[in-house]
Each structure stands twice: as structure tokens, then as C-alpha cells.
Amino acid sequence: MTIRFVSGVGADTGLLDSAITHYQGLGVDAFHIARHIESFDDPDFRRSQDVVARHDISFAAVHQGPWDEDLNGYLIWAQMRRHPTDWWVIADLDEFHVYDRPLTDVIAACEAGGYDHVKGALLDRVAADGSLAALEPNASIWAQYPLAGFVTLRLPGGDWHLTYPDTVDESRRMLQHLEANGGRIDVTAEELSLHRCGSDYSDYEAWPELVSRLKDIR
Template sequence: MLTAPPALIAVIGPIEPPLLTAWVRHYQQLGVERFLLAFHFPEHVSPVLRRDLQATVRGCGIVPIGTSVGPWHEHTNTRLRDALRHRAGPGWHLLADADEFQQYPADLTDVMARADAAGHRAVGGLMLDRVAASGRLTGWRPEGGVDRAYPLGGHLTHRLLRGDPRKVVLARHDVAVASGNHRAPDHRPDPEHLCAVHHFKWRAGVLDDLRRRVQHFSSGVWQEHTPAVRDEAGHLLAHVGRHGGAINVRDPRFAFRQVTLNRMPTSWTTEAHGIFTSWRPPHATPHRG
């Protein structure tokens, strides 16, 4: 029996409309046919951008499930995501943030079929942070594509931000997934077959977003369960402050190198396995980067 394509589940925030178009096209090329998307916008997002993003997905042939406006509490994304998953119904669910372009070592239907055959009810991935060649947080031109604008891939999330780089990229409909899609409690993905999650977060405007996140979580305007998200933002802001507003792409800890969405990174299986199986939450110790 052929494995049906997964339903893609995502909560979309205030990103550039051309990036959203590129994101939809990427997953359509992977074979995704059904998109269950909801928008959530903090109050500062202009009505013009809200309308533009809604028009963007409709222009791609997708009818968004709903739109909400308000604080982006730590639980907001999870609740909206889970409502979309309930609506999607039985089968495999592909979980992706709007700045995450997943890259699989095989055809998507083959990945799900192999997981089914092996009894795995969740498929894992590892974040690969994409940045400009200069390390600066730049904008991009849609006609050039994200690969050209952000040609370097490395391990910024856990080696600088001390965040969890692990992702659950595919999960059966009845598998609970934690906040941020980082874990599926009681379901350990196969570390030998990990997706590369190309993470295009480090673009123009992200520093303002991170400063707003720190301010709102610190003040209590946005509710948090732990200080982890705020701490990660603080690590990035401190780092670029020490490096002239840029990410230090020459730091060997981050292992930045040329990568592309057209082929898996060299030695990805071994590299991803080592990080995925060894990562542990950080201790509360001072950090410099």
C-alpha cells in the first residue's frame, strides 16, 4: 500500500511574504498536498502585513484555517498547532515552522513508509542554521532564492544559543509533540535517519524580534513556562553585540560551511547522529560566544 502524503501543520507569524511563498513551494516539491495553516500575529504587526500574508497563501492555492491577534505566549503556538493537528485527522503530520525548510535523505513517502515498517511513530530532524556569507543579518531577494542569500549552514542553535537543536519533523496523528516540536514524549526518533532542518531565521529584522521577545517575556506581557526562550535570544543578542552586529561565521565551534537545499550536507548522517544523541539541556553556567 502506498503511503499517503502527510498533512503539513504550521502556525505562521509575521514573516516576509516572499519567504512564505518559497516555503510553500518547497514543501509542495517534497510532495505535500494538504496544508493546514493558521496565522497568529502579535499586536505590533501591521494590518497591511497581515493581509499580505493571508493573500500570499491564498495565492498558493491554500485556504488558511484561521487568524488570531494577541500576545505570543510560550503556549500560544502549541495550542494552535494542536488544534490544527486535531483538524487534520489520522495519518502522518509534517510539523514545520515557517522559517524551516526540511531536507530528507530519501523521498518523503519512502521516509514515512520506512518509519512505519520499523515501528517508529515519529521521525526526527536536526536544525542546520543558515546565515549569510558575511554573518550579517541581511534581507534577501526572492529571485535569487534563500540558498544564494544564506549559503552557509552550521550549528548555531545549540552551540551558541544553548537551545535544543532536535526536531520532530513527522509524527503520527496520535503522537503528542512537545512545545517547539523538539520532542515527542515516549517516542524516540531513529537517530540513523535524520532530516536536515534548514533554519532560515537569521535574516534582517530578527534582532528587533529578539529584543521584543526578551522585553515582553521579562515584563510578563508574554507568559513563559521557563526562561529558556528568553535566554536563547539573549545569547544571540550578546554575541552579535560583540561582533559588530554579525554572527561570527569563522568561529570553528559553529562549523559553518557551504550547503544547499538541493543535496544533503556531506557526512550528514554521522554528524547529525552525534549531535542528536549527545545533546543535553544546558546547565545554568555563564556563557560567552
């Protein structure tokens, strides 16, 4: 059995190294990262090639051309069709999956129970002071962003099923919050349920609230 990771990557590759390191640690065997570029002369494209090369991998595909809302899904499904019987971890570079057991055990439980996918909860990581702090690549992500909470769930409008036409309004609400709080996320806002927690989230205080909400939308 091969556990494969797939992601479509655009211009923002700041988390590329951290994401590969994280999923290697989870036991991913093969990486299928599709890179979108506007030009092969883009210096960031060369830098991102160097990043993946440090992990002894290369981009599974490179797509040059304008971006559109359907391209990411197309690039991902094109990779998944190549290995239709394997298990895939699907994530953007800023989505760091955390499981309560090894991935091999998760897959074994799915196969034993006849399930073909696993759903999860989205918790945002936030700097202790709510600032939009730039990532320090040589330091732990979990230490740099020690708070976890419902920022994406609550600030953009509270809809778990976001659609593309809504993104302008969602972005506007997020910017309004930041402007009202001096360019920071208000870490004291009760509706965001921001709490300190470690990298495995076992000590996250608001789990009962989140689990209840997940049951409501299942």
C-alpha cells in the same frame, strides 16, 4: 494517504511564500496554516492572505487576540486533531525540512517499522559574510545563505532542549556575539562548524560531528 503540513504563523510572514513553495516541492498535499493576528485591519494580514491565495490555499484558522507561549501549540494541535490518521509535517516558517528520500518513502519506512514520527537535526543557514541579510524573495534561499552550521546549538547556550524561561538569556548571548562581531555572525568560529553546502546537505563537512552528538542525546 494525505501528507499534511501544519504551522502556526504570527507577525513575521516574510518566509511564508518560500516555505509553501519548499513543502509543495517535497510533496505535501494539504496545508493547514493557522494565522495569529492582533487586528483584522493589520495590512500584513491582508498581504499574507494574498501570499497563500497565490498558492491556491487559504489559512486554516485565524486567531485574533494577544499572543502567549501556549497559543502556537494549541493552534497546531487543533488542526492535527481534524485528521488524526494522516501524516503531518510540523514546522515553523523558518524551518525547511530536507529528507534523503521522498516523503512517501519516509512514511512507508515508518509504517513498516512501526514508527510514528521522525526526528531530525537543526542546522542554521547563514549568509557567506555572516551578516543578517534580508531575504530576497526571488532568489534561491540556499544561494543567499550558503553556510550551514550549529549557530542555534552553540551560541544561545548549547542546550538541545530549550525551555521558554531560558529564551531571555539565550537572546542576550546571541546579541552579545553579534555586538562583538560588528553585527555579524563570526563565520570563522570553529565551534559553529559553518561550512558551505548545497540544498540537500549531502556535502556538509561536519556531519560526523553532528551525528555523534545526536547519538549522545537520543
